Amino acid sequence: MADEKKPGLFEKGGKLYWLHSSIDAFDTFLRVPGTVTAKGAHVRDGIDLKRVMIMVVVALIPAALFGMYNVGLQTSTLYGLEWGFFHKFFYGLLRMLPLFVVSYAVGLAIEFASAQIRGEEVNEGYLVTGFLIPLIVPVDVPLWMLALATAFSVIFVKEVFGGTGMNIWNPALVARAFLFFSYPSSMSGSSVWVSKTWAGLGDVDAISAATPLAIAHDGTFDAATGAVGQYSFMDMFWGFIPGSTGETSVVAILLGAILLIWTGVASWKIMVSSIAGGLLVGWLGWLAGATALPCYYQIVMGGFLFGSVFMATDPVTAAQTECGKWIYGFLIGALAVVVRLWNPGYMEGMMLAILLMNTFAPLIDHCVVSAHMSRRAKKALKA
């Protein structure tokens, strides 16, 4: 009898079978699939990739919420406006919403289409990427640029390699790199880090709101008070400074880091070694006179901590061996600060350091695994 049953609309043989990936995606988004194990272990852990990915998004929420407040704070400070807490927050929320909408709409559309083409289930990796992208770009970035960058990174960095789990570089970072190199005027300089378009105040170009990183780069550091320009160390620690929305607050990022480490979703080894690398090079640079900043300033300024916690730890693009993670993280931190201190062109080295180490992660793993194998072979020879 079962054979005579007509296939459902979206089942194989049905009229709309070509849409099955999308339908599956929505269906399994709402309800856990009813599939049972066919081979291998008969019972399976409750964890799945959706849960893993949503944990990262949850870990990003403190940084995102603080970032929204900070968008309002920076604008009101810059223009001398008397805004209350909620006014600042909702201003930031309204400024950020379009970025999230564009990032998710463009990215997910491509994800769904490519899953459809491959006939696979839609992968949930974009839940995280789509949330990351708005947090690492200037809040005023034109939406069409964001759409273009998102499309570029999802197609050319992820889908051409086969989707989540197969990519070599972190897609969110590549989206940022795409913007950085294609539209530098919207991505760098002193005037892009504070939202102004909606503030209704004219003559925006005259107003400058440089990030502490840029100020320090120009050599404005007051060793007596520990302040970089008008920003004190505590301002930078709490995050009351201009910058990409998600990156400014050390406190908010650390909250996320605690969740990521506790759940085991991201590797604490990468975070720790990356910070260690940054501190070491920062200290060497300070000794060598390349900077007047104490080394721990490198950690609280710019995107260093955000990159270490959320971007470098992406399990797909990071090193996979435990020993490799130490090396990989350390080199990211070290390289990022090297770029900051000894490179006249770029003020921020985190993005490029992570992308470079993404490229080398397989090589690091290869070396670690080979070393382990030859050690094992020697041991066996002795035995």
Add this chain to the structure above:
Amino acid sequence: MSNHLVLKKGLDIPIKGKAAPAVIKSVLPDIVAVKPTDFAGLVPRLLVKEGDPVKAGSPVMADKLHPEVLLTSPVSGKVKAVVRGAKRKLLAVLVEADAKQSFVDFGKKAPKDAEEVKALLMKSGLWCGLIQRPYGVMAAQDAAPKAIFISTFNTAPLAAVPEFTLAGSLEDLQSGVDALAMIAPVHVSVKADDSIFAKLQNANIHIVSGPHPAGNVGVQISHIAPIQKGETVWTVKPVLLAAIGHLINTGKLELKRKVAVTGPDATKHGYVECVPGTPVQDIAHVLPDVRVIGGDVLSGEILGADGYLGYFQDQLTLIHEGHEREWFGWAKPIRPGVFSSSMCYFSWLTPDKLYDMDTNVHGGPRAFVETKCFEDVTPMDIFPIYLIKACLAGDIEKMEKFGIYEVLPEDLALCDYVDPSKNEIQAYIQKGIDLMIKEMA
């Protein structure tokens, strides 16, 4: 005399349905199946036809490639039917059991050297119980293993407890060890100093402790005497070791064992005495929509309600099919009914809770993303993810390098369990092993 090995990595899955240490019943079924499919590497040639009388120990099949290796009937009776599958593949020989059992007499004389032991094992059918590593196939009769390993404890979920099932068979076990020691040095691993099996003589005793898979003989071998290319190691299950000893002591093939009936959906938890090949229905009552697994939930075989207990199995697990779909399962902050070893859920708050698990996959198949979880449950000196990928790619050189000789799918069964990407790791490893057998033969 003994070495203590403490393994830290691994996972004990908290599933409901442990067998109480008591024998519920002893079964002599009407029909017993002799299944050549239980033995990897055996190419069966039928030696009997319908209506032939057999005794317990009479040959039913032989290995086509090594005719002296016999597969024998565990009971006496009459051959009732020969079951064949697609392409006339021999699936089973069904023997109608006599009410009063009679045994082939193999003679009580203890074998004097390795050749005599081998000959006795082949004649009695117990040879098929010897498993050779690498690859986990039936032992080759001309091989010279560097060691023979026996794990006297099983850490798999709800596994039968040999301390209970073999408490009365110590003498047989000792005779079995003595016989096998003529072939190669015997290593016996026990879970504690005071284990009854720690008293076995003529063997190297190793104390091994830790969560599953510490009881897996493959994991123990990789720590005690890792297998190199060209080496072979044999393993034998305690229940079959006892049968070997019993054969030497009494001259009779006695495969009767205590089978643990376990799992959340078993109606009665306990031990049932029966021979391999006993119909599942005679051992346990199977409710509808329940999966019957011969062995444990991690690497057992699906028997089905109308199946027969396998040769190596001393456990049945009954577990319901998890077709139910949970609304917003992955998004719910708390899912009290679902266990996860990952800290992304809150199972860590209730470490002593036992779960009513089902066969739901809890997700869809994805590419590898999280891979550290594999290392956390693999207490061996290998990189699981690299081995798995080498198996997937069919790269023999890499498989060798990453340790294919040391593993069987069961040793990486927990990787199946913990993987958030829901890959079939055991199937991948088996695929790699099959390729190795084909290419290296």
